[in-house]
Amino acid sequence: MLHVVSRDDKEYFQVNLQNGILFVKETIDREMLCQNTPFCTIPLQVIVDKPVQMYRVEIEIEDINDNSPTFSSIINNVLISELIPAGSRFPLKTAIDPDLGTNSITNYELSPSDYFALDFQKYMNQIRSLELVLKKSLDREKQSVHNLILTAYDGGNPRLSGTTQIIINVEDLNDNAPLFDKPFYQCSVTENASKGSLIFKLNATDLDKGKNGEISYEFGDIVMEEVTRVFSLDKHTGEIRVKGEIDFEKTNMYEIQVDAIDNGDNPMVGHCKVLVTVVDVNDNPPEMTITSLSVPVSEDSPQGTTVAIISIHDRDSGSNGKVQCHISEQVPFKVNPAFMGDFSVTVNGPLDREKKDDYEITITARDEGSPALSVSKSIRVIISDVNDNAPQFIQPSDTIFIKENNAPGSYIYTASAYDPDIGQNSFITYSIADGNIDGIPLSSYISINPENGKIFALVSFDHEQIKYFQCHIRATDAGLSPLSSNQTLNIFTEDINDNAPMFSPLYSPATIMTPKSAQAGYLVAKIRAVDLDSGYNALMSYNFRDPGKDPFIISQLTGEIILKRSFVESDNDEYRLQVVAKDHGEPVMTALTQVIISLVEPGERVNLDNFDLQSNNDDFSTTNIYLVVAICIISSIFLITLIAFTVLRWQKYREEVNDLKESYKICSNTGGSWMYSQHTQYRVCSNSHQTKNDLIVFTPNSSQAPCNEENVNRQSAIIYSSSKPKHPNPDWRYSASLKAAMQGAVHMEGAAVLRGAAVGLEQQWPTVSSATAEPEGGEVSPPVGAGVNCNSWTFKYGPGNQKQPVPQIPPDFPENFIIPGSPAIISIRQDQPSAQAQKSNFITFGKKEETKKKKKKKKGNKNQEKANNNAADNNDQ
Structure with missing residues (x-):
């Protein structure tokens, strides 16, 4: 698509498209081509189309001596x-x-x-x-x-x-020739000067007199013919005037030879030369030529795409020959200067064929003369379409209603989309996106005509099976690459009254026992009918088929059969009621059932035949099933957590027992009877919910124990009690507190557990043998020094179950005491605390003093005991 365009009509050059060689097509005569121009060039435009590219070639014609x-x-x-x-x-x-x-x-x-x-x-x-x-x-x-x-x-x-x-x-001839003032004159004239305009006036003198001094002016013999066509010379006055058309673009300077001739017999001639310079005026508008026009222009053309190439030439010179080019309208195009006198029209903004498919561009070329001259030319630029618009639905989503029991193949909807593109870019095909209804492909229910978008139902819809479904309609154009868009279609199956009401089999027929003593307003039974339709078609109303004079009425909305009056002796023992359930559809559909009401005496059993149960069962919906499942899951999680917690606690308990055994081996004396610890605090734990801290200090019953009596007494104390503990009563073995504690005791054979707060020590403690006189009776006593605080008791004789004497408590019973004796087993629980047990939370063992004090009066002891009990209660709180 390469071609060469020259400014003139003649094509002096041509391009060999095979090798690109530029060769002379016609003989070039520089003298004919550039008569008055010393520098002769031929401008060429080399243009390549699709896409348009332009190159400028200037060929200088060199002169040869051929004239x-x-x-x-x-x-x-x-x-x-x-x-x-x-x-x-x-x-x-x-x-x-x-x-x-x-x-x-x-x-x-x-x-x-x-x-x-x-x-x-x-x-x-x-x-x-x-x-x-x-x-x-x-x-x-x-x-x-x-x-x-x-x-x-x-x-x-x-x-x-x-x-x-x-x-x-x-x-x-004459001996004096006419003489001019100067041999050479210069003047100027503007081009396009009007005819008759004075350019210059010559003046010559002749020294002769008479007719030899009379002078006449004539153009010299060497004056060119062109000068005589343009100028005139007055032979008497010597005035040079404009005779013809002066054009600067043809000749910019004239050289006029003028002779002054006298009228003598032998005329004599004087010579002078007049040089007339032509002044250029802006009398030539620019000349515009469109050398290449690439249309149509694609609407996705980027900015800078060349649309057309324009050549502009102004024959004037100087500023009169300088030309500026621009586009008059507000269009997405602009003119860019390419080479001298050449301009290109390029895309200057986004193009959208859908908004405007063609442009009428007016290109104006204006020179810089005064006044400026301009020329305009219009070109039509057609915009070609590309597939840049996806099909658009009139409504992005729509809702339609289909009456159930429709005929298969019936028309239900028309999908309509439009594409602003043209040609194949606007050809739309319709399809239904993949989907399913309850696992069945959507294409089994509906189909669409791909050409006109009409949708047809392939099956007969049933509102009771499919109430609603959604499909997506896709509109795709035929462009390259194709574009598409979707429309969401919500399809509802419209219910019609095609299902009659139905009674539960429990109601057909049903016998209801009603006491004769029932009063007016008594609920005899409640019946219920079900209609598979929905909305107004499923709205039930209940009536008796033959109301008669029966003492019953029925609620039309709820179906409750109510006694409208009390029974009388004349009433029948049995009533057979025909209940009609009627929906509100069009046409109305009904169902019939029989209810048998049997009257019984007040003492007889009234059986409602599970009418209410059935009603309640009907209300047991899927939501309740979900609720039961959720409760079971939560309960299982709680049970698993509880079991895991119990196992962990049991494992910790086993570890503490093992640690206690190790400590027992270390702190035991030679006899192995009593365990002691000099720097140990113990916590007695009755259960996992409540803890009571007791400080217990033990001393050995042998002088070989590593812990002496003095250290034990120093470190053993009840730290949470500031008052004096009460002295035990001699009859503590048979007190009511002991009996109450024994009733709720949990017996353990072995060692009770005392947990220490600091080291978690678990120990087996010595017990005191029975205080009864007969060892066979199995009478047992609480642990030595135990208060009414003990809730759990373990009774066991010492080795060989030998009876041991009961230690006597001296009158001067100290706060900290130790009672030596055989090993005792103590277990403390709080499962069933007694009233007396809540008054003291601490058990203290010490050593029995050898000296006894005198007994105080019985009244004084009771007062002291009461004061101690009150102090202990305060400490407990």
């Missing part, structure tokens, strides 16, 4: 008076050579002559004037005619030349 200098005439006759003094000058016509530079005329030569010489001057590297100079006075009598050969040479290689013959006739 010889030529004179306007072969023979020139010159009349010279013999009175003309030496040094006089006579202008000659110069030769013309269309070549330029060194190929133009560079020299003139005159054939050898004793009277004449040749003088020429160069203006702007060109010979502008050629004059014949008289070297010495002529003598007509000696030679009346002089034949000279004037030769013009150019500077080319090879050098070319042209000749003309000059014949000079010597006459005896």
Whole structure:
């Protein structure tokens, strides 16, 4: 798609598309192409289409010496008076050579002559004037005619030349020729000057008088014909005026040769030259040519895409020839300058065919002259479509209702989408997205016509099976790549009254026992019918088929059969009621059942035949099942947590027992009877919910024990009690507290557990043998020093179950005491605490003192005991 465009109509060059060589197509004559331009170039535009790319090529035409200098005439006759003094000058016509530079005329030569010489001057590297100079006075009598050969040479290689013959006739005429003020005049004229405009006025003088002094002005013989067409010369006044059209773009300077001739018998001539410069005016609007137009333009064309290439040329010069180009309208296109005089129209914004599919662009070229001239040209740019718009549904979601029991294949809906694109980009096909209803593919229920979007039901829908389902309709265009969009269609199955009410089998028929003593308002029974329809079609109303005079009424809404009056003797023992359940559909559908009501005496059993139970069972819904399952799961988690906690506690208990055995081995004495610890605090734990701290200090019953009596007494104390403990009563073995404690005791055979707060020590403790007189009776006593605080008792004789004497408590019973004896087993629990046990939480063992004090009075002891009990209660709180 490469081609070359030149500004002129002629195509001088052509491109070989195979190898890219630019070659000359037609012979080029530089003199014809660039007559008045010294620098001759041919601009070319090399254009590649799809996509449009432009390159500018300027070809300079170099001049060759292919033109010889030529004179306007072969023979020139010159009349010279013999009175003309030496040094006089006579202008000659110069030769013309269309070549330029060194190929133009560079020299003139005159054939050898004793009277004449040749003088020429160069203006702007060109010979502008050629004059014949008289070297010495002529003598007509000696030679009346002089034949000279004037030769013009150019500077080319090879050098070319042209000749003309000059014949000079010597006459005896006027001896004074008219003279101008200056031999050379300069003036200017604006182009397009009106005809008759004065350009310059010449003035010549002649020293002669009379008719020899009368002067007339004429164009010289060497004036070019173009000058005579453009200018006029008044022969009497010497005024040069505009005669024809002056165009700066054709000729920017005129050289006028003017002769002043007197009217003598032998007229004499004076010569001058007038150089007229043409001033350019902005009289040429820009010329616009569209060399390439790439349409249509794709709507997704990026910014900067070339749409068209425009060439603009202004024949004016200077600022009058400078052109700016722009687009008049607000369109997404702009004009960018490419090369000198060339512009490109490019995309300057986003294009959207759906908003506007073509643009009428007016391109204006304006020069910088004053006043400025402009030219406008319109081009139509068509926007081609791309698939940039997905099909759009009129409604993104819609809801339709289908009456159940519809005919298979019936029309239910039309999906409608539109695509603003055109062609295949707007061709829409419809489909239904994959889905299922209760595991059955959606395509088994409905189908869609892919061309017009009509949806048909493939099956007959049943509201009782499918009340609602949703499908997604996809609209896809045929573009590349295809675009699509979805519409959500909510389909509801509209219920019709196609199901009659149904009674539960328990109600058909049913016998209800009703006491005869029932009063008015007594609920006899409640019946219930079920309708598989929904809404108004499932709304039930209950009535008796034959109301008659029966003492019963039925609630139309709830179905409750109520006694409307008390029974009388005349009433029957049995009533058979026909209950009709009626829905509110159209048409109305009913169901019938029979209820048998049997009257019984007040003492007889009343059986409602599980009517209410059945009603309650009917209310047992799936939600209740979920609730029961949730409760079972939570209960199982709680049970597992409780078992795990019990196992962990039992394992900890086993570890503490093992630690206690190790400590027992270390602290035991030689006899192994009593265990002691000098720096140990113990905590007696009755259960996991409540703890009571007791400090217990033990001393050995042998003098070999490592813990002496003094240290034990120092470290053993009841730290939470500030009052004195009461003295035990001699009858403590048979007190009511003991008996109460024995009733709720949990017997353990072995060692009771005492947990220490600091070390968690578990120990087996010595027990005191029975205090009864008969060892066989099995009478047992509480542990030594035990208060009524003990809730659990373990009874066991010592080794061999030998009866041991009961230790006597002295009157001066100390706060800290130790009773030596055989091992005792103590177990403390709080499962069933007695009233007396709550008054003291501490058990203290010490050593019995050898000295006894006298007994106090019985009344004093009771008061003291009461005070101690009150103090212990305060400490417990």
